[in-house]
Amino acid sequence: MNAPAKAADPQIAHPDIIVRRIPFKFDEGIDPVWNSARPEWSHMVNGASLTMPYLEPFLIKTVREALAQVDDAQLxxxxxxxxxxxxxxxxxxxxxxxxxKRVCPELSEVEDMLTADYAKFQKRSLKWRLAYTAGFETMTIGMTEWLIRQRATLFAGSDSNVASLVLWHMVEETEHKNVAYDLYQHLYSDxxxxxxxxxxxxxxxAWMSRKGYKRLLKREGRWGxxxxxxxxxxxxxxxxxxxxPAMLRALVPGYHPAKVSDPKWVQLWADAYGDLPDGAIPLLDTNDPEIPAQFAA
Incomplete structure (x- = not known):
């Protein structure tokens, strides 16, 4: 039996969650090693990107199903x-x-595995699926802190399209970091x-991402x-x-994602994007070692 649904805590901040439908474009000839100084890192990100069109629809289906049991307007x-x-x-x-995939057709094998895994997961209980959702979203808090705070090391001198895609994604992960946790707590609090x-x-x-980047590294002869x-x-x-640390914090009783301080760059990015016209693609200046939040002209 589910725990009684809880109302949203009025003391927990609820930041604006802005849906930005940014039409990122990628040159058909883009080099999968989008950071020439860090090819292995490039493929780690590529492997993670491969999972997104399978992971995120699963997360969406899960929270949408859970939403039918929610009567809290803020949530x-x-x-x-x-x-x-x-x-x-x-x-x-x-x-x-x-x-x-045009460069490395073997990536379709990983997509097939992802399709099979999420079809299997979809048969699990809503509670299990929502716990998976809240758990993954918690891990991304630590990943966001790392990618943004060390952006100069990880993205300077890289392809601006890929760097901008990844960092935009991380900004928005920060904006909605409370949601899956709050939804799980509202329905189950387990x-x-x-x-x-x-x-x-x-x-x-992480394991499925590894399957992707391993194939990319093998294709280039780097794996061996x-x-x-x-x-x-x-x-x-x-x-x-x-x-x-983000995962360990989440295991402490009394944890809530809202208690985790966001990198200041997140708000700087959001402020900079507010000045762009609708449909514009916010590309960061990766030639600047600090990768400031304002966008390249």
Missing amino acids: KSDVDGFIGQEGAHYRNHRRYNDIL YLGRSWGLIVGSFHV KLRSRLALYAMVARFVVHAS
Whole structure:
């Protein structure tokens, strides 16, 4: 039996969740190694991008189904914003992934696995699926902190289209970081279930991303080279070091995503985007080592 639904906590801040339907475009000849100084990192991001058109529709279906059981007006509004943002994310990633697959057709094998996994997950209970959703969204808080705070290291000198896509995605993950957690708590408020969802959601997406970047590295002949493998493991270690604190915080009783301070750059990005006309593509100046929040002319 579900726990009684809880009303939204009036003391928890509810930031605006703005649905920005940005039509990112990618040159058909774009180099999958979009950061020439960090090819292994480039493919780690490519592997994660490959999962988005399968992961995010699953998240959307889950919260939409849960929404039918919600009568809290604030939470309903937040869930609507979550759905709009996640929909825009996966459509842009799909356009980029289509180009990657022309370079590396083996990526379709991973897409088939993702299709099968999420079809299987869809048969699970709503509580399980919502725990997965809330768990994955919690992990992205740590990933966002890392990508934004170390953007100079990870994105400087890279292809502006890919860097801008990824960092836009992270900004919006920050804007809706409370939603899946609040929805799970509203319907179930089950600490153990949410903790299990954090582990399952995070590691499933990381594992499927690995299947993607492994194929890309094999295609380029890097997978079997010790130097490349060590560079890859160093980047994976950085991810673990920076994502783990967010996951550990989430296991502490009394945790709420709203208590996590956002990088200041997130608000600077949002302020800069507000001055752009509708339909404009906000491309960051990756030639500036600091990658400021304002967009390249």
